[in-house]
Amino acid sequence: MFPGAWRVPPARGSRYGATELFLRTATLGPTLLALCACGPAAPTYYQQVKPILDSRCITCHTAGAIAPFALDSYPSAKARAQAAASATAAGLMPPWRAGAADVTYLYNPSLTDDQKATLAAWAKAGAPEGDKARPGADLPKLAGGIQRVDLTLAMQQPYAPTLSPDDYRCFPLVWPETTPVFVTGFDALPGVTAMVHHVALYLVPPDSAQAPFQWDAEDTAPGYSCFGGPFGNRPQEFAVNLLTAWIPGTQGVTFPRNGGVPVPPGATVVIQMHYNTAASLQPDQSSFQFQLASSVDRQMVYQPFLDPGWVAGQMNIPAGATNVPFLYQADPRDFFSLLGSTLDTTNGFNIEAVMFHMHKLGAEGQLWLERPDHTHVKVLDISNWDFHWQLQYSLETPVRFQPGDQLRLKCVFDNSPGRISTVKDVNWGEGSEDEMCVANILSSR
Ligand code: HEC
Structure with missing residues (x-):
């Protein structure tokens, strides 16, 4: 409401008094606005867009991270405004490939329809900057992630990828725990952030635990080449289970409902690294953080x-x-x-x-x-x-x-x-x- 309304004098010859005129104008307001060619104000970077990008995109879209360009400043976001609108409208970004199902998922980073519409309207309006002094409120970050680090393991030596643009390399690690434990959370600390695209962990049971070290020894460079899983091109000779997997831009993995995966003493953990070498080609020595528990709900x-x-x-x-x-x-x-x-x-x-x-x-x-x-x-x-x-x-x-x-x-x-x-x-x-x-x-x- 505009405070001066009560002082509007009755229009000359009008059948309405000031109060009545104001009330009628107020009811007509939305109609008048709709008739006005200016339309509703376009979203601006500092008010509506930055909170969305900050909460859903910049863990990957920042200098040195996995994505090929940044979205963490007004100029960088403006330069990609149309691409960001298209990629989010198509459901390609943030990466999440699960479509509608009869279940709901935890930690779903997808944008809401309103947020997608905001990015689209912003791009259409020419990506206006808005008022830096009045920033929009931060949106909550995604829930989930590791709460505690109980064990840190690292690659024994740095490995310089040789295959381009993708090098899949497996590194067997000795599991040092001497009692049965549950892995309840996992996070990867990439040596070269821009290169580590995916980490999958496989659990090799104690009676086969030496085999991956043998494969490592047969390959002159650290680790051994492995594309689809921990066997590389070898036939699958024994059962190996997935332990967990990690992608960049997340805060790590926690298992749902206070659950955990048991790891027996004497097991070997094979870490499969997917190096994407398009952005960077340097020796990497990543380390890995585990959250452990001696008992779990499930x-x-x-x-x-x-x-x-x-x-x-x-x-x-x-x-x-x-x-x-x-x-x-x-x-x-x-x-x-x-x-x-x-x-x-x-x-x-x-x-x-x-x-x-x-x-x-x-x-x-x-x-x-x-x-x-x-x-x-x-x-x-x-x-x-x-x-x-x-x-x-x-x-x-x-x-x-x-x-x-x-x-x-x-x-x-x-x-x-x-x-x-x-x-x-x-x-x-x-x-x-x-x-x-x-x-x-x-x-x-
Ligand atoms: C988990 C990391 C991650 C997150 C989170 C993420 N991106 Fe990306 N984005 C990437 C990577 C990596 C690429 C390069 C292409 C690929 O690997 O899919 C990319 C590519 C893109 C592209 C180019 C698409 C194309 O067709 O080439 C756009 C645009 C984009 N991202 C926008 C966004 C926006 C907007 C958000 C947030 C709403 C976002 N991204 C969140 C990692 C991420």
């Missing part, structure tokens, strides 16, 4: 779900084919116990989180739970798979697999020219030009 393990037939050679993806779906439906529990799972799933299990794994031909991936009455729960739906962003999707409320239920896994591949070095038939394998389709399911009893 013991959790990753159980891989896939069609054993695929591994046996039944995953032919013909050269040039653009849309090759593979579907598998089963009770996964036999397969879990075949792999020596430490979790008793006789009475069912909880799906706590899912990490999908495909290689470079991957296009789509879905995981459903099928009930005996044919109703289903869609747990994860990725329609724009990006090999570079293999995230863990943790469920706010776990989905319970009951005896009688089945899991249904679907992967769709695109083998069109340009996806890998040459156009050729592709089948299952660990190599960078082979394929895989795995749903790693973080499960609890």
Whole structure:
């Protein structure tokens, strides 16, 4: 309300008194505004845009971090205003590939529709700066992340990547704990922040614990080359479970619902580093922080779900084919116990989180739970798979697999020219030009 309103004299010849005129103008106000060509004020950088970028983008989009350009100042954000609007509208940024499902996820960094609209309107208006002296309120940072560091392990020696633009390198680490413990949180401290794109940790059980050190010794440089998993190009000879995975720009990993993954003494932890060398090529010596607990509310393990037939050679993806779906439906529990799972799933299990794994031909991936009455729960739906962003999707409320239920896994591949070095038939394998389709399911009893 404007304070001078009461002093407006009655218009000459008007049938209305001052008060009445004011009231009528006030009701007409919104209509008049809408008629006015100026429209609602465009969002400005300091008032509306900076809080969004600060809370959702700049952990990666700042000098020296993983993203190829900064978004942490007015000039840098203005230069990318249109790209930021497009990338967020398309759901490509911040990286999060889970589409709508029948579950909600923890730590989802996606922008709200209002926030996307703000970035779009700002770009359209020419990215106005606004008033630096009256900044918009900070938005809350994403929840989650490690709370305590109980153990720090580091790569023994620096490693200078040689493969470009992507070098996948595995480093076996001796697990120093002498009693059984649970890993309840993890964070990576990259040596060269701009280069470390992804870290995956695999747990090798004590009776196979020496093998990765042997592979390391056979390779003259530190560590050994490994693309799809801890075996590199070797055949998978023993069971290895995922321990956790990390991507830059996050505050680290915590397991949902006070859960943790057990690690026995004598195990080996193989750290798979994905170096993206497009931005930087320097020797890296990263270290890794673990949060540990001697007991947890829920013991959790990753159980891989896939069609054993695929591994046996039944995953032919013909050269040039653009849309090759593979579907598998089963009770996964036999397969879990075949792999020596430490979790008793006789009475069912909880799906706590899912990490999908495909290689470079991957296009789509879905995981459903099928009930005996044919109703289903869609747990994860990725329609724009990006090999570079293999995230863990943790469920706010776990989905319970009951005896009688089945899991249904679907992967769709695109083998069109340009996806890998040459156009050729592709089948299952660990190599960078082979394929895989795995749903790693973080499960609890
Ligand atoms: C987890 C790290 C991370 C976060 C968080 C992140 N980005 Fe990115 N962004 C990247 C990386 C890395 C690239 C380079 C392309 C790639 O690897 O996908 C990129 C690329 C982009 C691009 C170029 C897209 C293209 O098509 O090439 C834009 C625009 C962008 N980001 C905007 C944003 C905005 C806006 C936000 C926040 C709403 C954001 N990013 C959050 C890491 C991140």
